[in-house]
Amino acid sequence: MPDRSPRKDAVRNRAAVLAAADELFAASDSTEEVSMAEIAAAAGVGKGTLFRAFGDRVGLIRALYQARLEPVWHAVEDGPAPLGSSTPPLSRVPALLDAVLCFKLDNRRLALALESTGNASPYEAEHYERWHTLLRDLLRQIPGHAGDSDFAAHVLLAATRADLVEHLAGHEQFPRAKLRAQLATFAAAVLGSGPPAPAA
Amino acid sequence: MPDRSPRKDAVRNRAAVLAAADELFAASDSTEEVSMAEIAAAAGVGKGTLFRAFGDRVGLIRALYQARLEPVWHAVEDGPAPLGSSTPPLSRVPALLDAVLCFKLDNRRLALALESTGNASPYEAEHYERWHTLLRDLLRQIPGHAGDSDFAAHVLLAATRADLVEHLAGHEQFPRAKLRAQLATFAAAVLGSGPPAPAA
DNA sequence: TACAAAACGGACCAGCGGTCCGTATCGTTG
DNA sequence: CAACGATACGGACCGCTGGTCCGTTTTGTA
Missing domain, CATH: 1.10.357 (Tetracycline Repressor; domain 2)
Structure with a gap:
């Protein structure tokens, strides 16, 4: 059993971040003007969660x-x-x-x-x-x-x-x-x- | 007389910045990793001078x-x-x-x-x-x-x-x-x- | 119910591009 | 040469960013 299955809240938050980012990117003229903090806030999640799930900006x-x-x-x-x-x-x-x-x-x-x-x-x-x-x-x-x-x-x-x-x-x-x-x-x-x- | 001719130190500094930037860009792997402050320092010039001469990063x-x-x-x-x-x-x-x-x-x-x-x-x-x-x-x-x-x-x-x-x-x-x-x-x-x- | 392991979240950090304004230099005029 | 606006200088300073850290909370298992 090398892998542990991910916890429920983790997958929920990951999905929430993905959805929020998608929406914010679509709404803005340029992607550059959407900050990680904004995405986290829109997803109702802390910044730490966001970075743990995706590593960094390009990862997201x-x-x-x-x-x-x-x-x-x-x-x-x-x-x-x-x-x-x-x-x-x-x-x-x-x-x-x-x-x-x-x-x-x-x-x-x-x-x-x-x-x-x-x-x-x-x-x-x-x-x-x-x-x-x-x-x-x-x-x-x-x-x-x-x-x-x-x-x-x-x-x-x-x-x-x-x-x-x-x-x-x-x-x-x-x-x-x-x-x-x-x-x-x-x-x-x-x-x-x-x-x-x-x-x- | 709509234009004033630029002052001597201004043109000298402009050239110095250009030369310094050129060198630093050529020396680094990616341009992103050369900051404006570094360029200013390498040119022996204050940051203000740099920005007044070129407006902003893309201007340079x-x-x-x-x-x-x-x-x-x-x-x-x-x-x-x-x-x-x-x-x-x-x-x-x-x-x-x-x-x-x-x-x-x-x-x-x-x-x-x-x-x-x-x-x-x-x-x-x-x-x-x-x-x-x-x-x-x-x-x-x-x-x-x-x-x-x-x-x-x-x-x-x-x-x-x-x-x-x-x-x-x-x-x-x-x-x-x-x-x-x-x-x-x-x-x-x-x-x-x-x-x-x-x-x- | 107890208790690790995993995930959370937001205060925190270093560094960036860019601004501001008191000071130093220029070059022109008498 | 003296004096004096105009112009340029420089670096402390600002707002903001991506990214980290760690005390706290949630999860799921025994």
Whole structure:
């Protein structure tokens, strides 16, 4: 019996903090302006509890992010087409990119917070590595695709970066559909290294 | 006489601060760990002086960045081929991207600091807008190029983002030449032709 | 019911970016 | 050269932050 099961109040408080943080982040313009003390107060919990449960600020944000991301990952790993593994690479890649883009659109504040929290590079987070590895391996399987798949995967993912999405969708008021279409077009151009079919 | 010319000690101190900041940033792993007080001390100046000269932290970093960037801009606006405006778009675009990449490689810490300083999105900085506008207009002039030039310009620039460059060149130890070649290949694919021949 | 083990919470801390204002320097004018 | 506004200096000072500590309370088991 190496692990003890966590106590009831601990899990309740953890959930309360998660919920409070989620709400506060969603309500504020920038994540930076929500302090840990505020989150603790909103959750009806002491600061010590908050830090014991999540370690530090990034720990909290990461936990929230992972929770939101989990269903998407599930769809990618076990789900049906076009996200699931039964899809051929040439159509799965755009589907994945679209899913990532939609996720960022739906979780703007959170993604922004995670990708630009102080010092830590988003490229060292393990969820990035998962996306990158998957995408890279798919690109390798596409016959016509020239160039280095590793780098191409990085760039395609960079097209969905939270602050770029925020700039286009938020500051420049691009509608969701337009962004998705542009990303799809761009991905198509990259995938078939020759000139792509005329845009619709 | 709307402007007064600045006092001599003011300009001397400004230069001292700039030099000290430059050195400290270059010496530290992450810009975040260099405090304003340290910079002031290293420059042999009071904190007040520092803040009066640059406004705030981002002001200082931006001033440093602009100073480094100026020669590159000069080469792009008035210089000879392949960066200058006499170059045809199809070969000028890769040259510009390469110049940006090299600049980021040569100024890793600084670029990293500017692109991820706290809250401010790098997409609202005016130097970004200059690059983006130039690149977008060039893309529009390329006949075979399909898709939205505005978005494509964003993505191509995203391929040179400081933290991606840092991840690849620093953490993954990619040699400089490899990165440049990969970016060139990728850009060529986007521009609408197959893989290019040159690989110097 | 007794009693460890685990979790709580908020006073507390060091350090940050940024401000303020009494003092020192500049450079201009007679 | 003297004198005197204007300008810049510098570091004590402020509010606030993320993060820690430890006496107190809750939990669950024997």
